[in-house]
Amino acid sequence: MTETDVSTKKFGREQAWQLLTEWTQSESLRKHAIAVEICVTACGEAEAHRLGLAGAEHARFVELYTTTGLLHDYDYERHPTPEEHPFVGVRELERQGWPAELRTAILGHAQYSGVPRVTHLDKSLFACDELAGFLTACALVKPTKAIADVEVLGVRKKMKDKAFARGVKREDVIQGAAGLGVDLDAHIAFCLDAMKRRALELGL
DSSP: OOHHHHHHHHTSHHHHHHHHHHHOOOHHHHHHHHHHHHHHHHHHHHHHHHHTOOHHHHHHHHHHHHHHHHHTTTTTTTOOSTTTTTHHHHHHHHHHTOOHHHHHHHHHTSGGGOOOOOSHHHHHHHHHHHHHHHHHHHHHTSTTOOGGGOOHHHHHHHHHOTTTTTTSOHHHHHHHHHHHTOOHHHHHHHHHHHHHHTHHHHTO
């Protein structure tokens, strides 16, 4: 077993989930973490395919996206203020030895941190965070409460309704897609598709 194999086992999805559930008791916050994980993982898969990665290299690349998505808000329940989140969590991740790329992306997803979003991972987390929450809200107002019944056109209409899911920053959703260099409708459709494929995990 190589040193890299040991590293990925130590900092894999299982360890990320353990850390998330240790710090976060709220079911809705855990579900949000999974929704963001799903969307960010899909971005990682697409990027790995674009880069032509295969085998273990592909798996390591995508797992970094998965764990970043899952852990991006893991400290929020204990430290919800802008003074502490995500800084407290990132310090703990650094203490435990989690990858620098993951920690930088988590810092960058908070606009007020001042940390620039440079890598594809940084941009993917930011582009998926608010949108995953918004898509969940769109599903929950459906009579079926099913993500399968959410469509891009309906999402765009809800984005214009300032009273709906008012905690979601629309400008972050728009800026996030622009940061990835993709059309907003295409990005919404991409994340919707990812969430629909794994709807059981989301309870949607």
